[in-house]
């Protein structure tokens with residue numbers, strides 16, 4: 001398990017998604033957006049709203065079971081973007097970590113533009129545009145993977161109560 005966590009709230013994700021849209025608007029116009037499910041779906045909705053884009057395709061690459069990594073499998077190819085090899089399409093994901101997922105999609109859509117909200121160093125060469133970098137040993141906690149819960153006061157935690 002990764003020793004550090006970077007917790008992202010819904011508000012922060014919305015702000016960071018809009019910051020990504022600002023960077024992408026000047027690179028358009030885009031034929032459409034390919035959202036990499038499932039993590040890319042919410043950033044894709046935020047960016048699509050800001051870029052006034054209504055053509056949304058999806059690609060499903062299954063790699064992780066919670067925090068355990070396996071071999072990537074294309075569970076659903078981005079059919080609408082395949083013919084043009086992704087030219088003028090924007091591929092969106094929530095983050096790039098090792099780059100395994102984007103490497104698979106890049107093989108399918110070599111001419112697309114690749115964007116993520118967050119990026120770790122090993123995955124950076126695979127992404128064209130991102131907003132925030134975190135260290136490789138940080139696990140990003142997204143709002144859909146977490147919930148708020150009670151935390152005891154510091155004094156009680158320190159006393160082991």
Ligand SMILES: O=P(O)(O)OC[C@H]1O[C@H](OP(=O)(O)OP(=O)(O)O)[C@H](O)[C@@H]1O
Pocket residue numbers: 036037038039040061062063064065093094095096097098099100101102123
């Ligand atoms: O750069 P990588 O090492 O490939 O890791 C990044 C990918 O891992 C996560 O998806 P995951 O496979 O967990 O599926 P999910 O989006 O359905 O949660 C994340 O949403 C990225 O798509």
Ligand code: HPA
Pocket residue numbers: 064095097138139140141142
């Ligand atoms: O840091 C991460 N957070 C959430 N999902 C992930 N999938 C790969 N890396 C991560």
Ligand SMILES: [Mg+2]
Pocket residue numbers: 036037038039040093094
């Ligand atoms: Mg994902």
